[in-house]
Structure formats: structure tokens, C-alpha cells
Amino acid sequence: MSETLPCPALPRRLGLIEDDAATAARLVEALPAAGWTLAWQAGSVAAARAELAREVPDGLLVDLGLPDGHGAALIGEALRRRPDCQALVISVFGDERSVLDAIAQGASGYLVKGQGDGDIARHLSHLAEGGSPMSPAIARQLLTQLRDRLPQPVAPGPGEALTGREHEVLRHIARGYTYEETAAALGMSVNTVRHHVKQIYGKLAVRSRGAAVYVAQQRGWLDRPDLPRR
């Protein structure tokens, strides 16, 4: 996956899609310190579509509940046009359901609003570094999905199945261990843990149908008769 998502040089440009003015203002304030510059800002699905038609930035921050529709669809649209775009969902609670839906659309993580400014800055800088937070509930959900619903990778391409290390990281996070503790237990650095988490998100996104079709198109698999339809 790292081949298909190359890391561009800093500073990176970010599109903010958020209808709550106060939250938007706080996020805009926190961007520069975390290594981002604001590319554009939109308060509705329609406005965001117009902006995306003009420019798909390096990163997207998407609030899911917008006045004229659901923000998750925008992530898919952006990714179809620029696969290396990193999209983050803005969530009030970080509860797994809406976040997982967005991840299935291709989002690579989420940001919890309603926390202190310090937390938001920390999350945004993690995002700039390519990592995104993962809660134990999400990790558990991912493990369940891996075990029950997706016994085999969607496509047999290299890198889509989780590696043993990634699986171990996921299991530690699901049982409540922090990134630091996980790193210590597995004998790796915190940054490596973050990298693994990012890889896991990426692979999950590939497992979603839209992304799988995209990847398949990229790799010229669509003329294969045995391409699974899910």
C-alpha cells in the first residue's frame, strides 16, 4: 500500500468540511501548528463538491452530519479522483459505527470533537505524520470483521491481508493497551505502531467495494472473469 500512497512533502493542504462555525474556527486555528495549511473550507455537501471539483487536497476533514446530506459519500468521491488523499472523519463520540462506515468509504481515521484544544492539535499532528487514532471498540470491530465477514481478501494482490504484526497491534489495541504500551510489548517504536494502524485503516478501505473496484481498475483486474463481486 505504501507504494500506492506516496508521502508528499510538507506543508500539506487540507480541505475542511464542517457546518458548525465554532468547531470549524477551532480546527482552522489548530491547523498550522500541526503542519497543515487550509486549502479550502465548506459547510455543506454541495459546497464541498464544488471545491473538490476544483482541487482535491492532500487531506480532508469531514463532518458526517451536514445540512444537505451525509459527508461519507464525499470521501469516496475524493478518493476516486485522488487515491492518496487522506480523509479524516470528525466525530462527536468516536463511536465505532459511523466511523467504520466512513472507513469503509475510504476514510483513514477519525477526529473526536468536544475534546480540549490540545487533543485536537495532537490528533492533527498525528494525521500529518500519517497516523490516526484507533479506539479499542474499533479495533475489536475490525478483528470481528476480519474473522467473520472477510475470511479471504477481496483481491489476491500483495499487501491486502493483515500481516502478523498488524494483527498483533490490533489485538493489543482492542484489549485497551495504548500505542506506547503496545509498542513496548511488541518491541517496536510508537511511530511503528502508528504506521501499522495507518496500514490497517488503508487495508480496510481497500476491502470496501468502491475502493476494491478502484484498485482493480488501477491494476487491470477488471477483465478477469473471477473477480469477486461483493
Next chain:
Amino acid sequence: MRRERRRFGLLAAALLLPVALLWALWAPGAPAPGTPAAGLQTLHQAERAPGLRPPDRPGAAADWRAVALDDAWRRQDPPLRGQHSYRLRFTVPGQAGAWAVLVPRLGDRARLYVNGRLRAELGAPGDAAGEGEDHSGWPQLLTLDPSDLHPGDNQLWVQLEGTGWRLSGLSRVLVGPRAPVVARYRQLLLAQLTMAGAVLGVCAGVALLAGGYALGWQRRGPPPMLAAAALLWGLRSVLWWWPDGGLPPATRLLLLDLGFAGALALACAAALRLGGLPSRGWWRALLGLALLQGPVALAVGLGAPVQWRAWLLDAQVLLCVLVLARLLWRAAQPGQGPARVLGLGGLAMLLLSGHDHWYLFFSTAPDAMSRPYLTPLGLPVFLLACGWLLVWRVRRALRAEALAQRLRDRREGLRRQAAAHERHRLLRQLHDGLGAQLTSLLSAVQRRRIAPAEVEQRLIDTLDELRLSLDLMDEPGGDLGDLLGQLRFRLGPRLEQAGLKLLWQVPVDAELPPPPGLQRPGGADHLRRWVQEVLTNVLRHARATQVTVCAGPGWLAIEDDGRGLAADAARGRGLRHLAERAQALQARLEIGAAAQAPHGCRVALHWAVHSSRP
């Protein structure tokens, strides 16, 4: 469902039809059992000559042979068939009043003369017009006027004709004063009528029950078979007892044999299926033999050896006996209570038919031929057993269906109750928790008695509380480790903010079955609050620097390095809450000194862990 049961109950009541019929027959007043009345003569001896000879032209004396009226003729080889004449003598004392003659059985057509005068004609022997008649099924009564008799020797002259396929014979004859003879005749007649009533009643009842069930519920399988068998046997019995069939002998023979074979085959096939032994092979054999009966009866009617018919019937009966043996064998297996009724019914059928077989072909009793003929009752007894089993099966199925319905209703009720309970719990939680926190915060802000930093902190606390509640509204997941993981994610930052170091020792790879009470409504909330309250106690009272959360299969413990329980009386009330939550979780609460640290406290839950996942 209740309507179905009522409808079927009405059908099942049809089985009581024979009882009703018999009661109607007997209610008018059954005659007292026959005691040999004075003056009655039983004639055991006769003289017989071939041909229909009139009393005034008896022919050569050498033609007449003395015979005993003891049914031996039924075993003669070749069988006694065709036309015969009998002459019998009886004595009338001096002054004879009104007399009567009773012939329990004769076959098949007859003319009776007393002292040379024709007194009765049954089916005109020797005349082709009466060929279809058969009077052998009923006792015959001849009433005599005083003018018919004279003191001393009198003569009874009987011309008989057995119509081709039946035997022609005469049973013992009873002669005497009219009253006791008529009483005896009535007894015989009533016995015969009773038999007919029972047979027709059972056939009608079973046909109604099984036919109704077939029409209303199950169009294939045993019910229509049973109904057809009962109908066939009922019709055949009517034909059998109806002296003037009005049919040509060959047709009558064909119908009787087809009725016998068809009813037997259908009843056996239905019984096999009802008894849980469905078999295509048996069914084909039974049906094949039954259908063969038609051509054979036709051939015999056209002059083929009469033995063909007998052999085919024997084969049919043998097959039926095999079927019954199979049913009996199955009924003898353990756990086959209802099938035993079938076995018993079949056994009764065999015994009834065997009774006739014995008296007709083996018994030397002189009155064998005047005994009641039980074969017609055999198959109905078997049909009754089949009908009873059908009723039992259907009633059981209906009852099971009713029970299943009740179970569904009960489950639905429980589900609704659980949902209502859960809704109530959530409402209370929102009201007492979030509502109370926000209200007090609002009041503080309105009265300007709170610093912005504290407002922020309290809002963060409230949001944390809400997040925890939302986490728990999701499916609890089933594993204690996952639940603890999410709790740590929510509670960890606050402990660290308070300067308490959290050591997390939850095994990553082991499966951690939750306490049993976790699956009950509000169970996850109890666990979460238990952990929260223990940690709050540590924060507030223990003066600890680090706290360890550890878990294993069947236990969960929180240990601190504070000043220990003994030094802390303030924890008493909190402990009561912990104990209540432990009880709700169906776990045992243990509080004691910390295991590892030199001081501190350990609070733990223990619960029984059953076998691992299947």
C-alpha cells in the same frame, strides 16, 4: 388454533358412532339370554338327496343318505355345491298350538315345505331369476299354524341351492312352540343386527373422521387411505348382508372380493404409515394383489376353478398377517406406546377371523354353523385402532402447535418486557446522570459561581459520561477483555490527569468470558460502574500513586498501592454499592490487602467459568 381443535374434536367424535348405533339397537330391550324352553326340539339329523326334489316325488330311496347337520359339509372335498334336498322329522305332541321352525343358517336359496305344503320360498332355487340372491347371512323363521301340523310325526322338507361359488348347506334346525322359538330367533337376529350395526357404525365413523381430515387438512397419505378402506368395507358389508343383491352373481362376487381385497390393502398400507413404517414395496404388493382380485373373480364367475379365488384371498390374508407381524414387532420395541394400539387392533382382527376360520373348517362342534360369524367385525376393529391412532397423532400435533404458539407469545412478551426495561433504565440513566450534571452546571453558570476552566472540565466529564453510556449501548461484544479495553480508553486519560499511574494487565490472547450477569439488561452498565467506582475510591481515598487493573478467565481485580482498607473507614458506603453490583453481575466480591505491594488494597470479582467455546 382453538377453532381447528374444535373442528377436529367434532370429527373425532365420529368414532363414537358405533356406540350410538349399538345403543339404539339394544335400548328397545334386549331379550333375556336363551334358556332352553320346554318342548323345543333341535334336529341334528336329516336325509339328503341331490337335486331339487319336491316332497311328493322323493325319487329312489337309494338316493337318500343320512347326514348329520353339523357343518361337516363345509369341509367336504369336493365342496358341497349346487342343488340338494333335505328331509327332517320332528314330533308334535297331542295338542299342538301355534308352532315355529328356526333355521339359523342355510345357503343360499331355499324352499321350505312342512308336511308337503310349501311354507316359505327364499330366492327361488332352480330359477335363474333369483340367482343373485343369498340368504345365508340371516337366520330364517318359519311360523306354522295348527292346521300345518298333525300329532305325531311331521316332516320338514328343504330344497337348497348354492349358487355356483358358495356352499349349499343346512345348519341344525330348531322346532317347537312359537313363543320360545321366536324368542330364540330374535336373539339371533339381534346378534346379527348388532354385528351389522357395529360394523357399519365403525366404518361410517372412521370414514367420516379420516375423510373429513383428508378433505380439511391432509389430502395424501393415511387419512384418505383409511377413509377409502372404511367406505369399501362398509359397502361390502351392506352387499354381504343384503339377501336380494339384485345383481348377477358374477358382478356380486367381483364387488365382494374387490371390496375385501381393496379394504384390506388400504387399511394395511394406512396402518404401516401411521405406525411409522412407510414402505413403497409393501404398498405395491398389497395394491397389486388387491387389483388382481378383479380379473380372478371375473374368471371364476366365467367358470375358472373356484380355488383361484381362494388362493388369491389366502395370499392377501398372508400379506396382511405379515404386515401385522411387522407392526406388532415395532410395537414391541420400547417407546412405541401409540403404535401398540395398532398392533393390538391387528391382533384382534386376526383373532376374530381366526375364530370363524376355526369354527368353519376345524371345529367339530355341531352348532358351529349357527354361531355368530365374526369376520365382518375384524377389519372394522383394525380400522378403529387406526382411527384412534390418527386422532391421537393429530391431537398431539395440534397440542404441540398450540404450545409453540404460546411459547412464541411468551417470548414476544418477554422481549417487549426486556425492551421496556431497557428503555426505562436508559431514561433513568439519562435523567439521573447526564440530566442532573447538566442541570447543576447550568445553575452554576447562571449564578456566575463557576470559573470557565471548571465549566470546561465539567463539560468534558459530562461528555465522557455520555461516551461511556453510548459505548455500552452498543452490543457488549461478549468478551470481558474488549469491554475493559474500551473502558480503559475512556477512563485512562482522567486517571493520568489526576496523577495516578495506570498499569494495564489484561491478557491479549486469552479468551476472557464475562461474568454471567453481564448478559442481563444493564449488566454492562453494572460492570462499567463497578470499575469506575473502584477507581474513584482509589482516587479519592487511597492516596495511591499507581493502580493496576488485571484480569483472567473468571476474575477481574483492581489493586492500588495506597494506605490500605483498614486505614480508610470512609469507603464503607462505597463497598455496599460494589457488593450490590457484584451481585447483579452474579460474581463474588473480594476485598483484601494488595497481593504484591507491601501495602494497598485489592478489590476483585470472581465468577464461575464454564467450558470454553464449543
